[in-house]
Structure formats: C-alpha cells, structure tokens
Amino acid sequence: MNPVLALLFDLAFLALALVVVGPSLAGVWLLVQALPLPGWALWGLGPLWYVLFVLGLTATLAAVRLLLPRLAPGTHAFPGSRVAVGWLLHFALQRIANLPLWQPAVFCFASLRWLMLRALGAKVAFGIQTATDVRLVDPSLFEVGPGSMLAAGTFAAGHFIENGQILLAPVRVAAGVQLMGQVTLSPGSVIGENAVIGPGTKLLPHVSIGADAFVGLGCLFYDAVQVGANAVIGHQATLERGVVVGEGAVVRPFARVPRGTVIPAGGKYPTQDA
C-alpha cells in the first residue's frame, strides 16, 4: 500500500476507534462510579460491565456504520474512487470490532455476536453456530442463513484487490450450511442450502456451490466455478477457472479438472478411477 494512504488509514482508524470505543468505555466508567456498591461488589460484577461495554460498542458501531456510504458491489479503482474510500472506512470499522481485546469474548455469546454482526451490516440469522475465531472482513457484504455452522478459522472476504482495482461482491451462505474449519470464501461466493464444505477448502471469487452439495477437505476452486446441487467433490480436488459440475455429478478425490470443463449432471470426473 502507498505509504501516504497507509498513514491516512491509520489516522482514520484512530479517529473511528476514539468515536466508537471512547463513549462506551466512558459510559461504563460513569455508571460504575455512580453506583453505591462496595469495591468487592464492583469487581465481582466485572463480566456485567464488560457486557454493557460491548452493548455500547455495538450501538456506536451501528451508528457510525449507518453514516458511512453503502458498499456498491462491482469493480472500482483502488484507492482513487469514492467506493474504495468508503470501503476503507468500513474495513477500519470491522477491524475495531474484531480487535482481540473483545472479539473472541463477543463471539462466545450468541446474542452479542449476532448484535455485533448486525451492527456491522451483516445479514445474519440468530440461529447460527460459529467458532470464536471466525473472521468476516466485509460484514456488510455477508449473509448467512439460520442453522448454518461456521467452524474454527472460517474466513470470508467480500473484497479482492488486484492491479489497482477493488472487486466488491456479496458472500452468501444459505440456511443449514456447514463450513468446516479453515474454509476460505472470496467475494461472490454463493453456498446453497444444506451444502457441506470440507476443512481447508478455498473458494476464489464468484464460485457457487449448489444446495446439498458435498465438498471434501482441502479442495481448491478457481474463479467462477459452478457446482450443481447434490454434487460431490472429492478430497483435495482442484477445479480450475470456469469449471461447471452438473447436478449430482461426482469429482473424484485428488482430481484436477481443467479450465472450462463441463461435467454433465450425474457424471463422474475423471470417468475412470485412476
């Protein structure tokens, strides 16, 4: 990143942190000072003050986010466009929310996690399960349906920066999806209802996985791969750019499917086991 831009980002981050964190800390301190409780009781109620601080933080995050420009999906000049500047401010805001001082603790509570993600603009159902180290770097571009599970180390980004351009696209995870550990979702990822994505699988931009599909562990999907409903992708398979896997088709473990290959519905790739 350009050093001037990096410094400007740092200043924006500091300003946002002061605006978001300061009032919440001050509010809890004033409340504690105003209560006629003995010192031991004040210390004993520490977790309660912490929850109140997080609620205040969540409210200020939501208020600040609503003042920022909405992120427009598409490809934009980076950093020289209004959308890119807006994205940098959203990015700084999520970094504040994801600071290790509070993020793991917030994610221990289903309610606080939901509130925090909603405050950051994520369209997230209350009834999801997540590990505490899930990382959603563009929450306002993230959707997840009820009953879905995001296991440890799940990483989802709604942006991709390359050659002076930033791509912004939503990441959509339907209901009942299981994302196993260390799954990576890129901008434009769409995961259909009840699909299972195995540990360590990585999706590059604009990959869609159909409903009820099963993806084994350690798979790699290049850009614009489309996997149909009920398809089964074997462990450590690599699907190159633009591969289309038909409904109920099977890709065998360790297969490398060349760019643009179309596997028909119910077919197997390769047709014979090696």
Add this chain to the structure above:
Amino acid sequence: MTREELIGQLAEWIGEITEADAPLLTEASHLVEDVGLDSLALAELAARMRMRLKIKIKPGELRSDLRVGPVVDFVLAKLQAS
C-alpha cells in the same frame, strides 16, 4: 416402495457408487464397517436418495445410525412425510 425394495435399491446404488458388484445387504449390515463406504461414498448415497426419492436429508442426518435397518427406517419415514 416396500422395505425389501428399498434395501435392493440401496444395494444397487452402492454398487454404482463403489463401481463394484452390488453388496448383499441385511438389516444389520453397517454401511461403513461392513460395506466399506467412506465419507464421500456416503455423501453420494445421500445425494442419490435426495434426487431419486425426492426427500430432504440435512447434513449429518443420515449418520446417526449407519446400519441398513435404521437407514431404511429413516428413508421410509421421510417418504411417508413427503
């Protein structure tokens, strides 16, 4: 579909999935320990059930008991409910 027909259908699908002869299934046969299906083969089997029998199976639902008898009970209950 009767219970016997469903067991026969499961054996045929397992034969297609494993690219071997259809196994001889009994109610007590365990799909992993006796038949030798792995996680991918089970996923394929569940996909065939969903597509051919038009039933809904959520992730992990089939795995609660992988003996043929309970699997058949599960599928017949789903068929009745649909």
